[in-house]
Amino acid sequence: MTRGRRWYAAALAVALLVTGCTDDDGRFRAGAADVGDPYVPGAGNGGYDVAHYALKVRYDPTSDQLSGEATVTATATSGLSRFHLDLAGLTVDRVRVDGAPAKYRRDGNELVVTPAHGLPAGKRFTVEVAYGGVPRPLPGGELGDGGFQATGDGAIALGQPESASTWFPVNDHPSDKATYDVEITVPEGLAALGNGVPKGQDSQGGWTTWRWAEGSPMASYLTTLVIGNYRVSTGTHAGKPLVTAVAAELPADGPAAASLARTGEIADFLAGHFGPYPFDAYGGIAVADQRIRYALETQTRPVYGPGFFAGNRPNTEVVAHELAHQWFGDSVSLARWSDIWLNEGFATYAEWLWNEHDGGRSVARAFADRYAVIDWTKPTVDPGRAAMFGDAVYQRGALAVHALRRAVGDETFFRILRGWLAERRDGTATTADFVGYAERVAGRPLRPLFDAWLVGATAPALP
Structure with a gap:
């Protein structure tokens, strides 16, 4: 099976995994404890789709104690007898589903919830979780420990591909995006920063509550909490x-x-x-x-x-890279981590565009320099988790983007980018989705070009 065919086979496998597991009775099943993404085994869950997280978090840096109340609004995508949320390390005090007490247990970094009654497919429901403890990051990530880390003056919750489950219960995979309202209460005098629109702050009794709202769907790894x-x-x-x-x-x-x-x-x-x-x-x-x-x-x-x-x-190239992700990765997110080049290849290319605009190296020069030194034996699509932040994803990915531009011309190239981002806004996508869209706009086959630039084992001919 070629790598190109694997793009489609992997999507089918994930679809089969996320709906549910063993049959408990004729109508309801236990939701899957894993979304089925091999890059993050155990992360994500099946059987429901989250629409919104309402989080109230209180953190005391002197004791490193966090307490939280999370209200998760979701829709069952299959009849559920029980379901999972990702939650690493913290202690759960109570769980309610639609206002009624629910049974729950911990299974490693999973919170397994059994509601008083089964949840029919299509039902919208709410889960309330009260929890707390001393949060700890998830060790061993390719970028370092991921998640909540205490600092000298506060804390930082950050990480990729996993982070969110260290500070709130979550369906922790980018395929399930949701909106957020977050309240963060910290000792007065400290800042508490989050995502989205600031909704004000107020102080009482030596504590200050900062409020943030993100009204556009957001992948869980894109949440952050910065205190200090x-x-x-x-x-x-x-x-x-x-x-x-x-x-x-x-x-x-x-x-x-x-x-x-x-x-x-x-x-x-x-x-x-x-x-x-x-x-x-x-x-x-x-x-x-x-x-x-x-x-x-x-x-x-x-x-x-x-x-x-x-x-x-100043280093404005890194700012250009991360801001480009607001389109490529945040607005249009990954359906699975093996396609991470859709984030990083385009963000790297945005660096090239900005650098040229800001008086630095031209895009053509950046392309030529990278083409001469890239290791073509390492694939851009499905690079393996250990290589998901490597040059094949970032630099070879950017080379593929510019190869597309050279092949179709500037007018069609930027029409592809703008149209893709508009059509997929607030959603998720795969490499196959992007290739198909580019072919539709360009009016010509492009799969051979993408196969050569993304997964071929030798240097492709210049278009």
Whole structure:
């Protein structure tokens, strides 16, 4: 079986896994404990689709204690006798389904919920979970530990491909996106930053509650929680709130602050190529914790590790990369992790576009330089989890994007990008979906080109 055919076979396998497991009676089944994505075994769950998370979280940095109340609104996609939520490490105090007490048990990083009555397919239901404890990250990720990590002045919840389950119960896979309302209560004087539109803050009894709302569907790994001493700047851009924050440990006039200050400008440049900015807020957060050795496209408010601003000059390329993800990865998300190049290849290409615009190396030069040195034996599609953040995904992926541009011409290329993002907005997609769309717009077969540039084992001929 060729790699191209595997794109379709994998989608069929996932569809068979996510609906449910063993039959408990004639009408209801136990929802699957795993979405069936081999890159994240055990993550995600089957049998339901989440529409909304309402989270109320309280965190005390002095004791490292977190307490939370989560209300999950979902629809059963099959008749459910019980279902799973991903929740790592924390203690559950009670669970209610549609207001009635539900039985529950822990199975590793799974919370298994048995409602008082079965949930018929198509039923909309709510799950209320009260929980707490000392949160811990998930160890051993390719980017380092993923999830909730205590810092000297607060905490950071961040990570890819898994993070969210360390601080709230969740269907932890990008194939199930949802909207969010989050309240974060922290000791007065600390900032508590999240995704989306700021909904205000208030203080009482030495504590401050910060409120955030993300009204566009968001993949769970794109959620973030950043607590600590930050210089927070709140303004507007293009009529939408723009919130940036820089750790107090970083210089007020340093490269991190200077780079984030260009967020609106860079987003506007990308919108000129990709179509309207897809969300209701802009922003970015520069952290000082050296354990964060990466930047992540957390929706509406990317988080940047300190290493990107270690020099004396601003680094706007990383800002362009993470802002490009707001279109490629956040608005249009992955159906499965083996297609991560759909995020990273296009974001890397956006770096090339921005760099050329900002007076740096041309896109043609970037393409030629990378073409000369890339290892063509390593595939871009389905690279394996250990290589999901490697050059084959980022750089070879960007090479494939530019090869498409050269093959179809600028007018058709940017029409493909804008149309793809508009058609798939707020949804998920696979490589096969993108190839099919590009062929439809271009009016010609493109699978041979994509096979050569994404999975072929030798350097492809230049289009």
